[in-house]
Amino acid sequence: MASETSTAPRSRGGDGAPDRLSRWLADYRPLPGAPDELFDAAGRPREHWMAFLREFAGYADADSDGRFGMAARHIRDSGASYRIYGEETERSWPLDPLPLIIPQAEWDQIAAGVAQRAELMEAILADVYGEGRLVSDGILPAAVVTGSPDFLRAMRGVAPPAGRYLQIYAADLGRGPDGRWWVLEDRAQAPSGAGYALENRLVVSRAYPNLYNTLNVHRLAPFFDALRRGLAATADRSEPRICLLSPGPFSQTYFEQAHLARYLGFLLVEGDDLVARDGKVWVRTIAGLKRADVILRRVDADFLDPLELNAASRLGTPGMLEAIRAGGVKVLNMPGSGLVESRALMSFAPGLSERLLGEPLKLPNIATWWCGQASEQALVERRLDELAIAPAFQNAGLFNSPRLPAELSREDKAALRQRMADRPGDFVGQEVAHLSTMPVLRDGRLQPAPFTLRVFAAMTPEGVRILPGGFCRTSDRPDARVISMGEGARTADVWVLDDKPVERLSLIASGDEVKVRRILGHLPSRAADNLFWLGRYIERTEATLRLVRALCSSLMDSESSLHGRGQTFESLRGVLVDWGTLDGKARPARALDSARDALHDANAWGSVTYLVRSAKRTASGMRERLSADFWGLLVDLEGDLAGGANEIHSEAQALEQVERALRHIAGLAGLTQENMNRVAGWRFLDMGRRIERGANTCQLARTLAHDAATIDDLDLLLDLNDSQITYRARYLVGLALNAVRDLVMLDPFNTRSVAFQVAALRDHLAVLPTLQEDGILETPSKILLPLAAELETEDAAKLHADKVLAYEGALMRLSNAVADRFFLQGANAVPTVKLVGLA
Template identity: 80%
Template sequence: MADDNSTAARRRGADQLKRWLDGYRTLPGAPDELMGLGGQPAEHWMGFLREIAGAASDDRFGMAARHIRDSGASYRIYGEEAERSWPLDPVPLILSQGEWDEISAGVIQRAELMEAVLRDLYGEGRLVGEGVLPAAVVTGSPDFLRAMRGVAPPAGRYLQVYAADLGRGPDGRWWVLEDKAQAPSGAGYALENRLVVSRAYPNLYTSLNVHRLAPFFDALRRGLAATAERDEPRICLLSPGPFSQTYFEQAHLARYLGFLLVEGDDLVARDGKVWVRTIAGLKRADVILRRVDSDFLDPLELNAASRLGVPGMLEAIRSGGVTVLNMPGAGVVESRALMGFSASLCRRLLGEELKLPNIATWWCGQPREQALVEAELEHMAVAPAFPGHAGPLAGPRLFADLAPGQKAELRARLADRPGDFVGQEVAQLSTMPVLRNGRLEPTPFVLRVFCAATPEGLRVMPGGFCRTSDGADVRAVFMGEGARTNDVWIVDDKPVERMTLIQTGEDVKVRRILGHLPSRAADNLFWLGRYLERTEATARMVRALCSSVMDSESALHGRGQTFEALRAILVDWGALKGDGGLAADAVRNSLQDASAWGSVINLVRSAKRTASGMRERLSADFWGLLVDLEADLAGGAGSIHNEAEALEQVENALRHLAGLSGLAQENMNRVAGWRFLDMGRRIERGANTCQFVRTLAHDEASIDDLDLLLDLNDSQITYRARYIIGLALNPVRDLVMLDPFNTRSVAFQVEALKEHIAVLPTLQEDGIAEAPSRILLPLAAELETEDASALFADNVQRYEETLFSLANAIADRFFLQGANAVPTVKLVGLA
């Protein structure tokens, strides 16, 4: 029977493959990766297609693709606030080893050429001086930084990472469409693509001898470390921040490589070096891999409006106190104006012909080239010669496709400032197969290939970042933004050596340290803890509100003063507006009203927004639970028609919150990051409990008040196990305020905070307690000696205010941010 099933499965797979191939129609005039120039399927594609045709590939890929959502893989379109889920196609681009060897050689040559050009432009300047390059090709680019002339790169190289966008032309040769030297992005997305696709096809990935990416990233990491003066350097990845278009990729890459993800406000330039602001003072940054454009790196010498860089960064580079890669100013070689000179530059500087020619480009700053472009304008693509000089163009555009008014404007600008534009040949790109609606279809693509300087020389990633178009237009001019992305497989005809990143030998020192947590990360973790705790407390109040509305008796939680006290807290916390309306409306609004800043859904979104700024420090499980929680609440908006449905949703939210709490307690290392997350929760929980006690445990409190207080404090079981008698005021007060054994009491939170503060680093070496300890220790002593019968409202309110003062003191001491931030005490530990 098993053999029959296997035979039937193979037959179904063969039939599916035949349908795919029979229905596959290549686009006119465009070469195709599957069919090749001969029109027959390439064998290295057939092995993959046979496998996925014989399996439930959609289901299998769907399971793996859920990893994209759970990990938060995303990107952002410029100008949009919301992120978009990463659009990965299940079919990879597959290239043979022989073809890849040719591509690698061409990309390495191109990287060497760009390095040589930069060395001349920022050094002797012979290319311009001897007329090989027109001066305007260099000085016309906003990426040419005069401030870096004569500054030798501290690491000896201008380009640590280079990337080239490639497309295959009609003759079967690969062409360079664009050079990426400023701060090439996409390597982290290539890594994420591989993680997802290898989950979908684990056996096939091995059987086809697909080259692995880990050796390249290991070499990249070693190459960056080799540029530093110290043996164990601190390597940072400088990000523009969470609103960057590729922030997820930056966080993913930093986490994978073990780099410190920093923003401009995390750094300070002082004494010719760059330092990271941490909770333990300033710590030296040895190497900075930047994702911030050069012009924004230093507001003192470059763009004064920049909030992304570090004042004094260029001076630190000039003094050799920090290695910044790629070197500021490297983006000058990205200009399209330079592409028209690439072949001659290669012969001049390397003594070789280009192995990978770029798409034919004519810079209009030269009279002969300008005349050629104007004569052939209707058949050409026109593009900005330099970034920022686009005029009516946001990128390459076919002149024939422009509206009459745009054509007239472009002709006028071309006549007035011809040097701002280039003309480019309209080339037909090759296509690759993708799966759409169960069919195999050809689509145009662009391949980004990465090259890195390593201790062993230049090395090319055996794969890349592939973008495919949703449309069928194969003209290279339209490939500026890919609609989807694909993994890239380089398949060998022999088994690929498996590599591990595990280091051996005695040269790796064992460490057990608290960790130098950046101040911004500590701030975010602290507020994440506070948001999550406030969300849980609000959800518990909504659950109590549901119970009180649903109960048929008039007793439980009252519907009277107790109910109104609960509603008053929700109004005070911003979960309800005004009186909140009818009871059923109050339940629904507290949970789902997006216009109420304190509603459960808004608190969850605040937590998610805070967490998104430090994804490199949160596990995929933690992020996935947070995403699920928001999705459940947002998906349920408008679906709550009665209290029972509301209760079900709030119970589900509390289960998600319990899961997040469990992950934080059991899956996070007990280092500084966890402590700030936990401190945020403890302060918020203690302050919330104080407000509950003031509202519900006053001298005239009813049984309903005390019962609700125990519910909100999650202490019902503890109380009933300890006291056989019914509810009494002083025992309830003691349990929720003073009992050091009750994990929900204020005293327990304060003791936990004492432990955290005692372990965290101090900035003063005189033995005098810092501000957080001076606030916390008297509070702990008072709670330890307090008597429940003396817990008057004034006392409880003072404890609540003290906890908020503690939160401010922690912020003043540890969260030092901003270029002009001044610590309250002298910073020490500049190591």
């Protein structure tokens, strides 16, 4: 809509900025009947939006696209993603270039309203799980409480941490028809989105740093600092161990959980990582059980404890509720707090505010009528075609989002009426909410998009703290009434503009607050397991790529030679079959087919594509422990392989793909060696690589350095072991069997030899913690030390196939022993030896 205001577009940008801004405003058409953020009710553009758009229009199209393209690459490289329920693959995080902009005066009203609502929900929970006066005095019908699946009778009378049931509260907001902000939904179970809000801010502020600083946008860091201090204040110890309990990598918001845990310094755990015992909760780590003081949960309460709640749950920890009742762990938000999310309770919120807080709601919610009351049920039936019908309670087994009976078929409408007549207390009627709109940039034009704003409140030692921003979701559908992260949904950063320059703060603590430490760290067993297997997958990928490279190179160099077609080629293909890279039953007509299948057969568990996907899947389960550079390289490697099978028509093309993939692997190895701290996590990743490399080398030596080995066999073995240069520099004569055996198996100075891998493994085990106090060697050391001694004293001339096979078997036993000693063996398993260091 073209503005009739006298406010003329001004810009300090390039020459085309005024024209671009005028075109944007002239083309913008707010949706009929929906409040809009850019234009007010009189059709005038709001000044705070004009201040942003004048500056934003100053970016040339190419500059703007380039800046946000760089931000989009950051999203990809950091792995920012989400998952739609029921889908196996993650989706890249959809972020709009334009933020939602809110001026300080308006934000003050929002913050005050959300803070009040957080206190109201806290007061409701304190009564429901305490004295129960609201029900006994007839203020709140008992069915509103007991009818909710989120009401946990087991939590009645249990003292909440630091006297509060809610540590984090969130409200979904939208503008009502009168232009005021209204509460659409309350979030108190395990509110998500704060981590995504943090990621959105990181991306957008990097894309437009000058604009971000010029407009005095409020920083988010102080809120997260206050949140962390608030969580720590609930614990019994001065230096508590705070865990973020995640449903796991298949959670719809797993990236956000990992991002938040990394940013705040929390330990990201899953239910299997925890053990409830003796009235406390412990984290299973490689050093034994370590106490969990505070748990910020992202698992719904019903799934927390399969002993007392949902017996089918695999996300929680048996005995968790008993530990909460004993006061041995602080779980936040308190289990049962999801009760206040019910729409049935929303209908009583105005009266409850007057009763409990002595004041009216500062932010009204959608007009709601609970059908569990006769008069309200009759009203909803009379106005059925005017209202939206929604479930009264969360997780009630009904449809999730509100339905409009006026838009249903005759049969569906009759069925809905019958269900409402049979169980009226399961339903509410609500005024139809038409979401307000905000400007988004689509194909170089400003367009209105419906949006919702989630605002977060944290309980801190200084009181309620509101995140100066929030989690904004937009929809491409102009008639959207509810927005979830599905088809057509995107997100936007939220900028709260201060009237004065904003102080730049971060999470840096003073020197007196932090005690300096130099320790391995208490690595959770699951993380150690994932890192170990990530190392094995990466090493197996490299070894397979080297095999395929040797295959392609030999075909190109001497198609008719023994190396290319005869015994050596068959040995090479035999190893690929043994590794699950090729199908041993199907014999390809051409060697090129073998190379293509080895690279791209996604159904073969040993193919390069399969291994890379396995490595990425494993890495995604511990994203908080990997750098963005590491993740980005892994994503690039997978992307480079995707669809590559159609690009291979010759050995040269296959070889080119192999070389690119090996460069990615080299980059991952470099980041591992040069960028990862030498703590327990790095050691397990490196141990996985060393065991895999040692076992692979043993198999290759058995296959190619046997007693009847040919020159081609030995030459290929040196290629696969990356030891050609070393051998040529050391031996001026030709290839000799014993010299090659010694170099690839026994030489402690060759970084690719089995002896070198075993020595590195011995160093790792020497540093890792032990669980026994009697001084007796643990099983991994009992396997490794004799192997190391034998390799140090072995003679290459006596290194026959059966002895190499014994070394390979010892490495596989070591792998199993490491898993038995350090990794999880069940939801509530503990080591069979005495646990030490229970702190």
